Amino acid sequence: MKLKKIILASTSPRRRELMAKTGLKFKALSPDYEEDMTMKMSPKKLVMTLAMGKAQSIAKQHPGAIIISADTIVVLGKEVMGKPKSKQQGATMLRKLSGTKHSILTGLAIIQSGGRKQFLALSETLVYFKKLSLADINGYIATGEPMDKAGAYAIHELGGILISKVEGNYSGAIGLPIAELAQGLKKFGINIFKKS
Numbered sequence: 001m002k003l004k005k006i007i008l009a010s011t012s013p014r015r016r017e018l019m020a021k022t023g024l025k026f027k028a029l030s031p032d033y034e035e036d037m038t039m040k041m042s043p044k045k046l047v048m049t050l051a052m053g054k055a056q057s058i059a060k061q062h063p064g065a066i067i068i069s070a071d072t073i074v075v076l077g078k079e080v081m082g083k084p085k086s087k088q089q090g091a092t093m094l095r096k097l098s099g100t101k102h103s104i105l106t107g108l109a110i111i112q113s114g115g116r117k118q119f120l121a122l123s124e125t126l127v128y129f130k131k132l133s134l135a136d137i138n139g140y141i142a143t144g145e146p147m148d149k150a151g152a153y154a155i156h157e158l159g160g161i162l163i164s165k166v167e168g169n170y171s172g173a174i175g176l177p178i179a180e181l182a183q184g185l186k187k188f189g190i191n192i193f194k195k196s
Contacts, residue, residue, distance in 0.1 A: 004190065009058040009069035010175075014156070018176040019068070022192050024185075031069065033057040037082045043075045043105055044122055051107035052120070059113030066188050069109045072175050074151025076102040081151040087141050090152035094140065094162075097151060098132040104155070104173040110184040119184035123172025127155065128165040136162070 006026040008019050016028050031054035039046055055069035074081040076096060084090035103124055110119040145159060146152035153159035155166065155173045171178040182192045 004188065005062070005065040006190075007058055007062055007065050007067050009054045009067055012175055014154075014174050015070060015176045018171055018174060018178060019181075021178070022181070024190070024192065026068075029058055031055075031057040035071070035082070037073075037080060043073060043080050043103075044107075046080065047071050047073050047105045047107035048109070048120055048122060049107075051109040052111075052118075055109040055111045059111055063114045065113055066185075066190070067109075067111050067113060068181065070106055070176050072104060072106045072150045072173075074102060074104055076100060083148055083150055084146060084152045087147070090146040091137050091141050093152040094132060094137045094146070097129045097153070098137070099129060101126060101128050102151075103127070104151070106169075106172040106175060106177055108177055108180050108184065110181075110188065112188060117188065119187050121177065121180035121184060123169040123177035123180060125155075125166060125168035125170065125173035127163055127173070128167075129162055130164050132162060 006024055008026050008028045009031045011028060011030045019026055033054045035050050050071035051069050055067045059067050081093050084093055103126055106123040108121045143158055145154055145157055153162055169177050
């Protein structure tokens, strides 16, 4: 059986690492898609729409390939937090998250370009933040780590220091929900545990 070409529509090192753990051969490409965080829809619909938009932007150039895409946002109440655009914005996000319970939502889209087959899944993780001092926030911002992370923190890196408890899908919180990915790939005839 001819192996299907798999493309990860992301240049995120975290997503590439998680994808590599599946043992599948894949290529990572940067999607040509402008994320619009201001679209008037629920956070769950927004994250799914962004994931699908990224996948479709790659699918156009790669007929027959299976495209995997994900998008991650942090949601506090009704506020959606993407990646901070400045250190000040990152510090503001962390001040808001301090001492709260909030959600990390990751939308997963798998599509086959040229085909009608698609798989969509949503992963939700609840995160409990410690009460942060100004010194904690400024110290963490100074590391540079928050700048390309939704909600201005990385759950699996130094940002883990800020967290008291996590409930739910850990790989989804990092950016690629592995259980949902495995389930979705089966619909395209790919079983992670049987690669031959």
